[in-house]
Amino acid sequence: MNSDILKQGVDRAPHRSLMKALGLTDREIEKPFVGVVNSFTEMVPGHMHLRQIADAVKAGIRENGGTPFEFSTVAVCDGLAMGHQGMHFSLASRELIADSIEVMTRAHQLDALVLIPSCDKVVPGMMMAAMRLNIPAIVVSGGPMLPGRYEGKSLTLNSAFEGVGQVVAGKKDENWLHNIEAKACPTAGSCAGMFTANSMNCLTEALGLALPGNGTIPAVYSERIILAKETGYQVMELFRKDIRPRDIVTETALKNGVALDMALGCSTNTILHLPAIANEGDIPWELRKVNEVSSKTPQICKLSPAGDYVLADLHEAGGVSAVLKQLLDNDYFDGNPLTVSGVSQAERLQEAQVLNSQVIHPMGTPYSSQGGLKVLFGNLAPEGAVIKQGALADQSMVFEGTAQVFDGEVAAADAIRNLKIKEGDVVVIRYEGPKGGPGMREMLGPTSTLAGMGLDATVALITDGRFSGASRGLSIGHVSPEAALGGEIALLQTGDKIRIDLKEGTLDWVVSNEERKSRREKYEQNQVQLENLNPELRAGYLGRYSQFVQSASRGAAFRKIK
CATH class of the missing domain: 3.50.30.80 (IlvD/EDD C-terminal domain-like)
Structure with missing residues (x-):
């Protein structure tokens, strides 16, 4: 164990003394040390509930023989940072997130990591750290927000942004916009459409770094807490089997990520984040590979902002697993790469099925014969x-x-x-x-x-x-x-x-x-x-x-x- 260097031998008595100042027992000190990287902040609605997610993760780690240590990192809300000086810091925060996780992990010789992101740059920043550090690691996000409702229609944050344009054009008045503002973001979670945060959280499943459901289980569902407990439990299995991020995220897995990206019609920002993740894992990657995959991968989902469905609809339709199964069965997805479940993608997807063909179209009737990007x-x-x-x-x-x-x-x-x-x-x-x-x-x-x-x-x-x-x-x-x-x-x-x-x-x-x-x-x-x-x-x-x-x-x- 990496952590043995902190806690074994006579000369580590001072170190153990500091651990006991934290309230750790000798039994806890003897177990593997697992970092729980919680991006909780009171500034970001996608993160406001992450204390509960982290507690569930820690419960799972303890249940399966580990000692969890929670620490934090920065998180920028792109919606709040939009349109002013703050947006200069959003993408730049991705590198800061990866660096801060590296600092804490290396300084304290952690044995494994559970990464708890939610919003745009935190998800790729945490995956970049996982690839750089290459110790057993797994992602569990905070999950997507539920949509709002007004005038019989589903709303997302984008409804408020586009509402501004309607007022500027004289199509609507400010009282109408005030009602949109009050209804657009009704719960905790990453904004309800297939925007960057949800795009990247869905891609964690295709890359194999998260358990099924990570991309789509709504933030406010108790199912999300269960997923967090299972994630904490599973990281200990990864530790015992010595399964590491670079064993999981390969060039083939990255192409799988692009295939899902194209099928879902994800955010353009994924084209920035996938090369950065590849860079941390020393995996060769060129932009032209995106077009290679896009040209032959049908788009079978059309979620907001491109369509009317939101992430909660995708979850009820079978989630990311159902989309991946469609891709796998039609030879658009490679089932061989390993996942954090300890099995291959093909093994993990055996039972997946589409539950609503309006949300996830059959391959024979895609929205488009080419991918979304x-x-x-x-x-x-x-x-x-x-x-x-x-x-x-x-x-x-x-x-x-x-x-x-x-x-x-x-x-x-x-x-x-x-x-x-x-x-x-x-x-x-x-x-x-x-x-x-x-x-x-x-x-x-x-x-x-x-x-x-x-x-x-x-x-x-x-x-x-x-x-x-x-x-x-x-x-x-x-x-x-x-x-x-x-x-x-x-x-x-x-x-x-x-x-x-x-x-x-x-x-x-x-x-x-x-x-x-x-x-x-x-x-x-x-x-x-x-x-x-x-x-x-x-x-x-x-x-x-x-x-x-x-x-x-x-x-x-x-x-x-x-």
Whole structure:
């Protein structure tokens, strides 16, 4: 055991004394030490109930012969951070989460980990830590929020964001919006649709790092507490069998994760997080692999924001296991990888079945023959850009529009609210990438306002930043290389023509070679200095973050020090 170095031998008497100051008995000291990483915070509704989840996990650990030690990490609520300076810190918190878990685990020589995330960056941050540390580890999240109800319809957080656009467009009044605000988020849990948090929690099942049900059991169900107890119990089985994250998350498992991603129509942010997880496990990974899987994997679920169903509906329809069984039976999913259940995916999925074919379509009648996400390449994004094509009515659309260029989200959001954007425009938001932002802000405000105004199908939005999982419409993010690295997006001017071809998977700037060369020369002469972009953010953590962060095409992960 790793923890033996803390507690065995005469020279560890001082260490044991400190453990007894914690109230530990000799019997507890002799058992394996299991870290319970609880991201509880009173700031985040997805995390407000995690004390109860952690208590259940610890009960399971004790029942199966371990000694649990709970500690915390940071958690940013993307909804609360949206639309202001706080969003610079969201993606950046992912690396901080992984680092803080490494610090606590290595400093105290823990033998195993149970990871309790809920929201957007906490889930991948914890999985990155698991891959980096490679000791027995298992994930159990807080679960999704139940939907709200108003005017006979299901509501999610996105209903409030899009409601703002409807008020701006004069379609609804502020009293109506106040009622939406009061009803949209009725319980604890990660926001009810297939947004980033729930996308990543579902992917934990496909990657094999969580027990069945982790992605979909609602936060307020007692079934979630039972899952937490079973998770605590199971981590001790992983410890005894010495099953580690790198035994589970392989290149094949990552492709399985992408297959589920495509079938469900998950958030574009998963395309950032999977490469970062691969990076921590030293697994080779390229964005083009996403398209390889997407091109042949049907989308069989259409959850909010793309459709009307929410995570609670998916749970009642059979959950992630039912979707994976459909994929497995039709050769879109590899059943061989190991899982934290101690058996292969195929063995674990034997009894899974679809209980509602309206929520989980049969393979013969998918929503789309291709997956929910697509990576676009072209002269504007030679390293790639990503779109949630599953949230579009026409996935073979060709859109050519006129660029309206903004250096940062704030100016773009003001232009949209002031009705300066019209049909046929391409809103370009740059200097919002991992390095340029810094922190690669999500931009749910502009996309949801456009959707609320009814412009999401006739106005495109492209950015070197990223979008919330709640975004829909012609929204293209992660344009790489980013403007701060001299990507082509830095050369654009208002009035330029941009062409988006979804069928061919291309994103191009329609410009002559001569004009492109001239723009490049001017850019080199007048290059934007990073220290002049949001200088107030570059003195602390974000300044250090921007020095180490890589391109979005590499998952915005830190470059490794040789």
